[in-house]
Amino acid sequence: MPTEQTDRTRATGYRMLLPEEWAQVPLRQGTEAAVSAILDDAYSRIPKDAPADKIGPYKRELARRFHGAVAAAQETQALDMYLPVKPMGDGNFNLGASIMVTETLLPGHGRGAAAEPAEVAVRLLAKDGVEGADLSSGEIDGALAVRREHVAGADQSRGVELGSRRVEYVMSVPGDPDRWFVAAFSTIGAGGPRDDLAEALVEWFDAVMANFRWRYE
Template sequence: MIDFELIIPEGWVHVPTMPGLSRLRERTIEAIVRHALPDTLPRDKAGPWRRMLRRELTDATDEAERQGARAVVLPVQELHGMRLPGTMLLSVLEDGEETQNPRSVLDSILADAGPDGMALELGGCPAARIRQIVESGPIKRKAPAVRISYFVAAPGAPGVWAVLTFTVLSDGDVDAAPVQAIVLLFDAVVATLRWADDVDVPTEDELLAQVPQ
């Protein structure tokens, strides 16, 4: 199968959300919770925080699965004392339009986006970057967020697309310097995208063996 890879920074995690990988997802979430709130912390104080973090991660990955995403990528370590408020969904879509020119599809996407769209190349393939401001209601927050979506054509496989969407939360000002810095950080991760053909997908048991107990 054709798939894409990203270079994930240290302190970030890749949580699979594909059907059939529920055990791996649960194990990964538990590893994140233990890393963030180790067992050495007092149970009465750390317990509520563990439950909240576990619920947030479970809700995020459940929603990603409902949207057909293959994985969620998110930072779990603080940077300069701040937890980075963002998550990214990774998907591979097949639209069935094998005869359609990918650049024509991207041109249509960019036309709809207007000034919030940008044409570029990723991994040597044509792509589009779309910026959107998401109001607080749909994301159940008190403040809006910045959402960036990338559409990347697969090489030699018309109709196959990588779709990467990341959302960065704000305190109210989506143009604030900290928000823009986090957007740039996610952009840098997306810039590492590389397509790979004939990917040998490991089994869930093989992947579980790589996750700390």
């Protein structure tokens, strides 16, 4: 039986404060209901005077893009995905940014393997072979956090037409040293990964993570 102290110190969830334009899509349970609700909300904002012959194709393309993004996220075994799904000034349904939340165990080790937390976090970030990334470390809500920022280039072979700016936070889960939490942000900015919009969104995501909090039973 775990002690009362253990119960209080083992994190069982997380909380991120996001603007109302952003929606959470759970990727393991309740996915279809969440997707349907988001699409229904988007459809409800179609102007009443929109040409009837344009509405059907618009809805189909919107659903195709959104379902595609969700399916791609599910292939990564992620926990949750967050997307800006409401108008942000121009009325468009914007998929130009996303946050992906995943959880992982120590790479190449069983539970209970001993390693320095910072070393483990860097190893987790290095698994995909990204070179020249900007790495830093600190604490978020009392847990070790390693931050990586880099630019991923376009990849026409995979249908990725634009480069993206990416920021990942890898954090040790309080009360369970073998579990690691990853929050990964990606944006194409206004078309360039280092343009003014991308810079502003990276600063915004850093502020989101500064206010990240663990949940305990």
